Amino acid sequence: MKKNRISPESRLWIFRRKTFLMMKFTLLLLFCSLFQLKAEVFSQRKVSVQMSEVTLDRVFQELGRQAKCDFLYNHSLVKQKGNVTISVEDRELNAVLDELLPRLGMEYVLDENVIIIREKWALPQNQDVEVRGTVRDEKGTSLPGVTVVIKGTTLGTATDDKGEFVLRLPRQEGITLVFSYVGMKLEEVKFTGQKDMQVVLYADEQEMEEVVVTGYQVLDKRTLTSSISTVRADELEKMGVLTVDQMLEGKAPGLLITNISAQPGAAPKVRVRSAGTFTGTREPLWVVDGIIYEDPVPLSAAEINSYDNVNLIGNAITGLNPQDIESINILKDASATAIYGTRAANGVIVITTRRGKSGTPVVSYSGSVNAVIRPHYSDFNLMNSKERVDVSREIYERGLGYPQNNNLYTPLGYEKALLDYWKHGNFSAFQKEVGRLERLNYDWFDELYRAAVNHSHSVNISGGSDQVRYYFSVGYDNQRGTEKGVSLDRVTSRANLDVDLRKNLLLSFGMDGSVQKAKYNHSSIQVFDEAYNRSRAVEARDENGELVYIDKRLSSDRQELGRYNILNEMQNSERKIDNKAYNFNVTLNWELVKGIKLSSRFAYRNTTNITEEWIKDNTFFMAQLRSYDEFRDDIAKEDLQQYSLVPFGGIFSGSQTTQESFSIRNQLNLLKIINEKHVFNLNITQEASSTKYKGVTGWQSPGYNHDGGRKFIPLPALSQYGNFDLSDYTYQAVLKWFTEGGANGYSVYPTVTDNLKNMLSWTGIFTYSYDDRYIANFNIRSDGSNTFGQYERYKFKPSWSASVRWNIHKENFLNPAEKINELALRGSYGFRGTSPATSPYLTLKNYGRNDAVYMPENTSELAEFPNANLKWEKTATVNAGIDFAFWGNRLSGAIDYAYSKSTDLLLQRPVSLVNGSSMQWYNGGSKEDYSLELNLRGEIIRTKDFGWNMNFNLSREKENILEGTNVIPGQISIDDYLNGQILMADFPIDGFFAYKFDKLDEEGYPTFPELFGTYDSEYEKLQKALVYVGSRQPKFYGGFGTELSWKGLTLSANFSYKAGQHVRLLNLYRNGQQMPLSGDNMRNEFVDRWRNPGDEERTNIPVLSTDPKEVSYATIGSDFIPGGKNSTSLWELYNYSNIRTAKGDFIRWQSLTLSWRCPQQFLENIGVRSAVLRFQMQNLAVWTFDKKLKGQDPEQVESLGLPVQPSYNVGLMISF
Structure with a gap:
């Protein structure tokens, strides 16, 4: 059966449906219960129709449009009747139908708000069985407008607004009812005499993917000219995970997710294809319900981009509950992202949240308990x-x-x-x-880590009437990190409300908020480093459980010792990060006349991040600042107090940043359809936005007394010293700290943040479609900004794109090609700009008064050297793609190829110091990127009770820096080469180098002959001494999964993979030392170390030696000396040599899930709509292919701690 809805609210969709959908079922059935009209009223409405040789489908559309009613009919039946001619003027609808249908062998019945068209079919008088029932979706929500027919006939009905139906059946055996609904899989139920049927329909993945939300438009996937990947909510049901970005790994081609830390609240690294910038952030733009979400704290691009930095503060979607998400669309090419302008250069991720539907209220609960396994020594290659x-x-x-x-x-x-x-x-x-x-065999991992039990809960209620629809939710998450002392609590809420003020006027509200409180260990405490590197022959507690302290030197240039035990440090310090977010938006949609719609939206966002960190005076960390241990009895403290920065108390550090932003968008949409074939769609948008960050960061206050009511201990007043002389004052170092503003990297005075960014933009979107076969699209957007240049031509640089689509499967030469459901070619070209945070103007940084003895005065220095010619960074992108679906959508997918070239990328160049600055920004870089993407989805087996689905996606990326972008010798260091932070032609951005290792000599020492050769320049020496290893970014990445379902049981497994990247092995020598300290552990590789002459033939693990084998950086090249470093050693060279690198190819078993859906006949007896019990295992295994890794997780960064650990989860989803 097929349903067409025609009302003032949906006329626009009816015309687009005719042109765009033409499928067996129509998406408009989703709105069948929105505006109900009594049958006895609309059947008497008068219509006027003049049509010649048109399909019945077209006639019903026109009748429904004029009478403002719904038609329900079997598409195959109507198609068999051929074309008809009709000519009526100002006649009642029922009279028109009475005249038209009988001559075609058809009749109609009025069922509430629906006109059901069916073939004439008389039942014998003894066939009068009546059956009633209710149809719901898998979450228990009633489904209005579901088509119910007797299999093999056209006799049927449709469910009402409560999802209920009544149908009379022949009194005979073998009757089967067929239930169909747009977006749902067809369901067949055998009638065995039951009087009350309870039917559950399940989502059809293919149908649900036919709508794509870009934030500005809702598009039919079959008319899409852009490269957009869609991830549905049911694909993200990964329990125990706090944010949606952590769930996306391996879910879509072109989307690269790297979870570099196991800490709760840690934001993963997210990339959409390759970034079009060197210096700006490479993170994509997050859009939620059409509103751009900014990060809560304006972190620098280096902090966001670096794979050596963990972001515990969170990103733009930190407070978003995954249970509230309906779908996610990843916008990748220029055609898709141009509508977001300069902020979309790194791709856009559009999230659509759930909204209410008309019908009785549905209350749903989703909860899970998650157990995360702590790390064990078997996970690492360490000595016992x-x-x-x-x-x-x-x-x-x-x-x-x-x-x-x-x-x-x-x-x-x-x-x-x-x-x-x-x-x-x-x-x-x-x-x-x-x-x-x-x-x-002391277990340091057991001492410092734990098995963590976490739990998450979410409750939502949705429903509504014809005029008002609502969705409310609240969620709570509690996560305990496996690292002791780490925990996170989060509360989220959301309210979405849609109100039909009039038939053509829709008012929508959206509100959401979140509060997240996280606790971590003090930033000075490296828990993983301690567990990994501490010898198992050393213990933290004695046999009585008391702490065992180590006497450790307070600094390298003093002999004083302090008591150290990491457990004492953890027990007497803390770091807290609190995030609060509130979002509000209101949208008014007004259909002025047929084909013209106006939309206005106001959005407001407010976030607050508060970070505080404190540590008590009885810690080794404070003893280092004091230069003596306050709690040792063998020192004369009084003699040392005058040199102490913190003679008493601890240190309190903190920061607070508030983000406040708003946007106003006005959007006009014009739609014109000519002769049912030509469709013109024009969308014009004007938008103004403002984002302001205010706060204070980076201060440290000494004298903190945590146990004394979180107060500070004041210094003695100067007045007690009489005729004051600085040499008489006991606490000279503290006084100097306050008067000079800081010491040893600690500042008493905070940095004030007060940043304001305003943007004014306009966007134009034009789409033309001919006969649902040929589609063309053109987008343009201009963002006004004073970020670049004093010249007007640089301030307003538009982003634009042009794209086309050819639906080959709609061509007559393929009809009837029943095996081809979809075959379409796409192509796009676009141009977009990027705006990293810099300024063309002379910018000063005020440092206050100096400490000059005779003439103290206010001082400033240059923060930005001016360049009036700064321009937008520009990226041009070409994308070609093909969408396909075969054999009844059993095999579907897409292939995309993209090429991008970025020019005018910002770089820094040296300028003479006489200008007051050593560096200046300029447009001088360029790069190119290639990507190939494949997405496949297949239904291998599809029967009533059993199904087997598989999915696979692959991304291949290549990145090259172009000629003219080479680094300038003298402006980089060796560390830049080793860490992959240089810009060199024909290399990717994240490519890194290593020292060229040769072999062990006859005494077991590593050799680097290229480093000590004779060369014409130090730059040439460096090029010879280093060897390019590869990129830290994978060349290939993606995911695959499979799902088996049998009746109510479903078993699924998901995997992700990456290949082509290179990683460094964890350091063999700690801190460049040639031998371990007595309390240090060692990697098990040292068992195979050089011990005797000749061993160099069998091993490359060096000898144990007391010789530091220092190597001057002058030997390496004085032009490349990192700041503050004068020398290194052979052992550090060995750590950073190519022998200590490996291929990072891996396959990660992300999850294995078993779910059971409780039978409906059982649930209806206890008043439950649906119930699903789920068991899930995550991060089960990582398979690597380079033996050199020896258990090391390829995504683990040594300085960042523990990689993601396995977990076990039990969850329940229930609806009432």
Whole structure:
């Protein structure tokens, strides 16, 4: 059956449906219950129709439009009747139908607000069985307008606004009812005499994907000319995950997600294809319900882009509850992103949230309990205590000594036992202690981590009437990190409301808010580093559970010792990050006349981030700042107080940033259809937006007394010293700290943030379609900004695109091609700009008064050197694609190829210091990017009770920096080469280098002959001494999955993969030391170290040695000396050599899910609409292909801590 809705609210859709959809079912059925009209009223409405040789389908559309009613009929039946001619003038609808239908062998019935068209079919008098029932979706929501027919006939009806139906059936066996609804899979139910039928329809993935939301328009996927990937909400049901961006890994081609940290609240790195900038952020633009969401804190591009930095503050969608999401569309090419202008250069991710539908209220609950496994030593390639004691024994037996042990802390483990033996001479006690240490195997991961149990809950209620529809939700998430001391609590809420003020006037409201409170360990505490690097022959607690302290040097240039135990540091410090967000929007949609619609929207967003960090005075960290340990009895504290920065109390640090933004959008849409074939659509939008960040960041206040009511201990008044002289004051260092504004990187005075960005934009979107076969689209947008140049021609740089689509499957030469459901070619070309945060103007930074003795005065320095010729960064993109679906949509997918060239990219160049600045921004860079994307979805088996689906997506990307963008010698350092931060022609942005390792020499030392050769220049030497390894970004990435379903059971598995990237192995030598400290653990690779002459033939693991083998940076090249570093060593060169790199190819088993849907016949007895029980395992395994990794997670960055851990989840979804 087929339903066409015609009303003032939906006329626009009727015409577009005729041109664009022409499918077996129409999307307009979703609105069948919005504006109900009594049958006895509209059947008497008068109509006038003059049509010749047109389809019945077209006649019913016109009759419905004039009578403002709905028609329900079987498309195949109507098509069989052929074309008709009708000529009536000002006649009642029922009279027209009475005259038209009988001659075609058809009749009609009035059922509430629906006119049902059917073939004449008489029942014998004894066939009078009546059946009633209710139809719902899988979440228990009633479905109005569902078509119900007897299989093999045209007899049927449709469900009312409550999802209920009544139908008379023949009294005979073998009757089957067929239930159909747009967006749902066809359901067949055998009639066995039941008087009350409860039917559940399940979402049809192919149908649901036919609507694409861009934030400015709602488009039919089959008319789409752009490269857009859609991810549905049911594909994101990954339990125990806080934000939607963490769920997207491997879900769509062209979308690269990297979860670099297991900490709750940590934002992943998100990339949509390749970025068109060197210096700006590479993150995509987030749009929620058509509104741009900005990040809560204006982090620098370097902080956002770097894979060596974890963002715990969160991103634009930190407060968005995944349970509120309806769908996600990833806009990738210029045709799709041009409508967002300069802010969309890195792609756009458009999120659509759930909204209410007409019908009885539905209350739904979704909850899950999640257990995350703590890390174990079996996950890492580390020595046990016996192997570590064996290393210490070799150090002693070879007479290597312990010079480094005494430099940082007193001997531990085997070395401590040995020193005790030398001191007391008790060999038996020594042997006993060594045996205990070999068996100790102290579990530092168990001491510092835990198995975390988390839980999430979400409740929503939705429903409404013809005039008002609503959706309300509230959610709560509690996450405990596996790292002890880490936790996160979040509360979210959302309210979406749609009100029909008139038939042609719709008012929509949207509100949402979130409060997130997270606790972490103090930033000075590196928990993973401690667990990973601490020897298992060293313990944190004694047999009584008391803390065991290490005597550790407070600084490298002083001999004072302080007590250190990481557990004491964790127990006496804390870091808190609180995020609050509130969003509000109101939209008015007004259909002025047929084909003209006006929309106005106002949106407001407010976020607040508060970060505070404190640490008490009884910690090693504070002892370092004091230069003595306050809690040791063997020092004279009074003599050291005058040199102490913090003579008493701890330190409190904090920051607060508030973001406030608003936008006003006015949108005019014009639609014109000519002769049912030509469709013109023009969309003109004007938009003004303003974003302001205010706050204070980066201050540290000494004297903090946490246990004394979170107050500060004041310094003694100067007046008590009489005739004051600075040399008389006890706390000279503190006084100097306050008067000079900071010391040792700690500032008493905060940095004030007060940034305002205003934008004025206009957008034009024009689409033309001919006969639903040929579609052309043109977009243009101009953003006004004073970010670039003093010249007007640089301030308003438009972004534009042109694109086309050819629906080949609509061509007559393919009809009837039943095996081809869709075959379409797409092509687009576009131009867009980027606006990194910089300024063309002379910008000063005020530093206040200087400390000149004779003439103190206010000082400033240049923050930005002027360049009036700065322009937008520009990117031109070509995209070609093909969409296809075959064999009844059993196989569907898309292929895309894209090429981008970016020019005028911002770089810095040196200028003479006489100008007051050493660097200046200019437009001088260029790069090109290639990408190939494949997306496949297949239904291998499709039966009534059993189904098997599979999906696969692949992205191939290549990035090259073009000639003319080479780095300038003297402006980069060796670290830039090693960390992948240079810009060099024919290399990608994230490409990194390594020292060229040769071999071990006959004494077991690593050799780097290229580094010590003779060259014409230091730059040439560097080029010879370094070897290019590869990019940190994968060349190939994607995901695949499979789903098996049988009746109410569903089993699914999902995987992601990346290939072509390179990674560094975790350091073999800690801090560049040639030998481990007595308390340090070592990687198990050291078991295979060089021990005797000739071993260099079998191993590349160097010898244990006391020789630091220092190498001056002048030897490497004085032009490339990193700031503050004078020398390195062979051991550090070895850590950063090509022998310590590996291919990062991997496949990650993301999830395995088993769900069970409770039978409907059981639920109806207890008043429940639907119930689903789910068990899910996540991050089950990572398969790597380079043996050098030896268990290392390829996405793990050593300095960032623990990678993502396995978890087990149980969840329940229930609706009432």
